[in-house]
Amino acid sequence: MEKVKVATGHLQGCFGCHIAILDLHEDIVGILEAIEIVRSPINDVKEVPEVTLGILDGSVTNTENREVAKRFREKADKILAFGTCACFGGIHGLRNLYPLKDVLKRSYVDSESTINGKIPSSGDIPEMLPHVHAVDQVIKVDYHLPGCPPTPYMIKKALTDILSGKEPELPTKNLCHECVREHKEMYIPKREFITETVTALMELEHIDQKKCFLEQGVLCMGPATREGCDSRCVKGNTPCRGCMGPTPDALEQGAKMINALANILPAGGLMFMEDVVGVGYRYALPVSIYPHVKEDAK
Amino acid sequence: MNIGLFISESEKAISNIIDLQALASDYKNLASVKIFNNLCSSTSIRAVQEEIKTKKLKGVVLAGESPLYYKKIRNGDLLLKTIHEAGINSNMVSFVNLKEQVAMPHRSDPSGATKKAKVLLDVGIEKLRFTHDVETIGVTPKKSVAIIGTTIGGLFAANRLLERGYKVNFIDNASLRDLGDYKAQTMPTLAYVKNHPDASFHERAIKELYGYAGNFRIEFEDYSLRAGGIVVAIDDDLKYTEELYPLLRIERNEQGFFVPIISDTATVETVNPGIVVIPFTKNAPLPHIIALSDSASTLLDSLLSKKEIEHELFVSEVDEKVCGGCGTCIKTCIFHAAELDPIKKLSSTNIKRCVGCGDCVSACPTGARDQISAPTKYLISAIKILAQYQPPNGIKVLYLACEGCGYPSLDYAGKIGVEYPTSVLPLSVKCAGRIDTQLILEAFNEGFQGVVVCKCKDDHCLNIVGNIDLDRRANLFRSVLKSRGISPERLRIFGVSECEGGSCVGSAVEFIGYLKNIGGMA
Numbered sequence: 001m002e003k004v005k006v007a008t009g010h011l012q013g014c015f016g017c018h019i020a021i022l023d024l025h026e027d028i029v030g031i032l033e034a035i036e037i038v039r040s041p042i043n044d045v046k047e048v049p050e051v052t053l054g055i056l057d058g059s060v061t062n063t064e065n066r067e068v069a070k071r072f073r074e075k076a077d078k079i080l081a082f083g084t085c086a087c088f089g090g091i092h093g094l095r096n097l098y099p100l101k102d103v104l105k106r107s108y109v110d111s112e113s114t115i116n117g118k119i120p121s122s123g124d125i126p127e128m129l130p131h132v133h134a135v136d137q138v139i140k141v142d143y144h145l146p147g148c149p150p151t152p153y154m155i156k157k158a159l160t161d162i163l164s165g166k167e168p169e170l171p172t173k174n175l176c177h178e179c180v181r182e183h184k185e186m187y188i189p190k191r192e193f194i195t196e197t198v199t200a201l202m203e204l205e206h207i208d209q210k211k212c213f214l215e216q217g218v219l220c221m222g223p224a225t226r227e228g229c230d231s232r233c234v235k236g237n238t239p240c241r242g243c244m245g246p247t248p249d250a251l252e253q254g255a256k257m258i259n260a261l262a263n264i265l266p267a268g269g270l271m272f273m274e275d276v277v278g279v280g281y282r283y284a285l286p287v288s289i290y291p292h293v294k295e296d297a298k
Numbered sequence: 299m300n301i302g303l304f305i306s307e308s309e310k311a312i313s314n315i316i317d318l319q320a321l322a323s324d325y326k327n328l329a330s331v332k333i334f335n336n337l338c339s340s341t342s343i344r345a346v347q348e349e350i351k352t353k354k355l356k357g358v359v360l361a362g363e364s365p366l367y368y369k370k371i372r373n374g375d376l377l378l379k380t381i382h383e384a385g386i387n388s389n390m391v392s393f394v395n396l397k398e399q400v401a402m403p404h405r406s407d408p409s410g411a412t413k414k415a416k417v418l419l420d421v422g423i424e425k426l427r428f429t430h431d432v433e434t435i436g437v438t439p440k441k442s443v444a445i446i447g448t449t450i451g452g453l454f455a456a457n458r459l460l461e462r463g464y465k466v467n468f469i470d471n472a473s474l475r476d477l478g479d480y481k482a483q484t485m486p487t488l489a490y491v492k493n494h495p496d497a498s499f500h501e502r503a504i505k506e507l508y509g510y511a512g513n514f515r516i517e518f519e520d521y522s523l524r525a526g527g528i529v530v531a532i533d534d535d536l537k538y539t540e541e542l543y544p545l546l547r548i549e550r551n552e553q554g555f556f557v558p559i560i561s562d563t564a565t566v567e568t569v570n571p572g573i574v575v576i577p578f579t580k581n582a583p584l585p586h587i588i589a590l591s592d593s594a595s596t597l598l599d600s601l602l603s604k605k606e607i608e609h610e611l612f613v614s615e616v617d618e619k620v621c622g623g624c625g626t627c628i629k630t631c632i633f634h635a636a637e638l639d640p641i642k643k644l645s646s647t648n649i650k651r652c653v654g655c656g657d658c659v660s661a662c663p664t665g666a667r668d669q670i671s672a673p674t675k676y677l678i679s680a681i682k683i684l685a686q687y688q689p690p691n692g693i694k695v696l697y698l699a700c701e702g703c704g705y706p707s708l709d710y711a712g713k714i715g716v717e718y719p720t721s722v723l724p725l726s727v728k729c730a731g732r733i734d735t736q737l738i739l740e741a742f743n744e745g746f747q748g749v750v751v752c753k754c755k756d757d758h759c760l761n762i763v764g765n766i767d768l769d770r771r772a773n774l775f776r777s778v779l780k781s782r783g784i785s786p787e788r789l790r791i792f793g794v795s796e797c798e799g800g801s802c803v804g805s806a807v808e809f810i811g812y813l814k815n816i817g818g819m820a
Contacts, residue, residue, distance in 0.1 A: 097781055174664045177622030177643075186625030189634045191763065223624040223663035249620045249665030251678065254778065255735035260626040260663035262770035276777040289739040294783040294818075 089286025254280030306362025511572030711799030
């Protein structure tokens with residue numbers, strides 16, 4: 001059987017999603033029997049050949065990313081946005097809260113370790129775009145697979161589905177559905193907040209390994225986040241940070257978390273008050289309703 | 299879907315200002331478009347009925363008077379009933395308020411009014427794209443009435459109801475009240491009621507009260523009662539009124555007493571068809587009180603003597619594909635209507651308790667919950683449409699008005715002749731608790747320079763906690779606005795009472811002035 005030709009491309013991000021493909025371990029052998037990776041950052045082919053599937057990780061933040069994404073679209077029958085950055089813009093999407101000139105100044109001039117810094121302006125390097133975009137804000141995307149990074153199981157299932165001509169299905173419920181922790185107080189119809197205070201995880205003297213984080217007064221993005229990641233963080237005694245993005249019926253993750261949290265923890269979660277944006281919009285700001293700072297502001 | 303658009307000239311009150319012919323010509327794609335001089339006249343009602351049948355309409359847009367008008371006048375009610383009987387579900391009727399919220403307040407700006415009418419009509423039609431039929435259940439009315447308050451009014455109402463064969467349960471937090479000056483005249487009635495085998499007295503505090511016309515459940519500490527209807531007759535007992543308010547959820551006046559919806563023509567009716575009130579009037583003559591108690595008993599009798607009462611389930615619905623069972627709605631709902639389905643481990647709605655306020659819909663972090671009467675996607679789409687209106691001075695404000703007080707007060711402003719700029723674009727929401735952060739962000743993203751939330755005064759929310767939850771969320775969504783470089787001052791929240799039309803509009807006009815001054819975002 002002829003192998004399906006696949007190209008992978010890396011846009012802006014940490015490269016973790018490409019590494020995550022290796023997390024498939026021995027399963028990668030089976031997948032490589034079905035596909036041939038004709039272009040990837042690893043085999044260092046620059047041009048994008050004609051392929052059946054193009055896999056893009058990372059977000060679009062500069063002119064080079066935009067160009068690569070467009071070439072992939074031209075040459076690939078189907079495009080998979082691979083990982084949280086590709087799907088939602090990712091953590092560096094938070095730079096959308098600042099005008100580009102401030103971002104550049106902070107990075108190249110004002111940063112504490114910089115002496116006589118200046119903003120690079122040669123035509124040799126790609127130009128930064130004013131805002132960070134998810135891949136589907138730039139080109140048409142056929143399939144999405146969020147996760148920071150997607151778990152091996154998710155990757156294997158998505159690739160198997162795509163190779164068999166099926167659309168990879170994402171779960172639709174929130175993380176609480178697959179969370180193994182016990183929910184008790186959340187189910188008591190009482191208007192009082194669950195706890196009197198909001199606590200950072202490291203402030204807890206004892207983390208109850210079985211109890212819902214919110215019920216311990218710890219912020220957890222689980223309620224506003226899509227399930228499917230096997231709740232790795234929560235199982236590892238760390239609250240959910242929301243990398244799987246919003247559920248399909250929510251228009252955005254941050255606003256929904258605000259609405260919910262306002263009735264769960266005092267003052268909507270005091271920490272949340274201090275950093276609403278960093279918590280609620282950590283991964284998905286570029287695809288939120290109001291995706292970047294107003295141009296004429298600040 | 300076949301949609302009919304029926305426009306009322308309202309005896310020229312609308313057509314003198316808005317160019318209805320030009321407007322109607324924009325909707326030729328609809329299955330039926332008709333303009334009537336008076337939509338509620340019997341000839342119009344027959345014509346509407348005919349149109350629905352011949353054009354096989356599935357949804358109807360009534361553009362003219364305020365939706366509140368149809369519910370308050372007899373032939374308005376008849377029109378709605380006729381539409382319903384012709385086969386249109388009540389959730390597929392959409393109202394566009396061209397009179398009180400366009401023609402009257404913008405009478406000096408006919409061209410602006412016509413343009414604004416256009417976007418409001420688009421919103422009305424849009425609603426039908428997102429809503430679905432509301433389910434109804436048939437309730438066999440219980441032949442018993444609970445009378446809260448052993449007052450003169452309560453006793454006379456009991457007398458009439460007992461005569462008509464109803465069981466009467468008196469509930470009060472005290473034993474028999476002081477009958478004051480009318481003690482002598484009331485004694486025979488009191489004796490009749492006290493000795494009647496179908497009357498009983500419960501001197502206890504009500505713990506819970508829920509249900510709907512025909513079937514209410516009233517729970518005390520140790521036992522519970524069922525009642526088809528409720529008479530509220532507690533005179534000027536303010537402390538008791540406050541205690542009952544979260545249970546009854548009927549309107550109170552400025553002094554804090556329970557009041558009927560219209561003091562002159564609907565003297566005992568409340569927002570809940572199964573609950574009637576005998577309102578307190580200082581130094582009321584005895585015949586006045588008796589007339590009210592007669593009205594109260596007649597009204598309940600005409601309702602409860604029916605074989606079946608149709609109850610529409612305008613509740614919060616759960617998309618089970620999306621709900622993950624986090625419990626946020628269970629914590630949010632003051633009426634205990636959001637429950638955990640023990641088998642599915644998902645949230646479900648108790649239809650006996652849900653009042654459809656939409657607070658849980660805002661709270662739901664997944665979007666699994668939605669409001670049947672106004673789905674989130676409709677509200678978002680409505681905001682997009684309203685944003686298309688281009689006001690002459692460039693500044694436009696989204697005016698989110700709650701159905702309790704915000705919307706009626708805006709109507710009132712129109713009625714008393716207050717004029718304000720067309721750039722105030724109203725969108726009705728059920729309750730302040732329905733204000734989802736997503737709506738506010740959408741408004742700013744679509745180019746509104748300011749958003750007003752006009753809702754009931756703090757302790758007057760008919761859904762009890764709508765204002766509290768709006769406040770809880772407001773600080774958070776103000777921080778989000780700030781992070782996007784939008785001044786939190788661009789969001790204003792006003793609490794008004796129904797008849798403070800002047801003041802709510804005044805605040806909105808002042809707000810526009812403020813927005814002009816700070817500039818930006820144009």
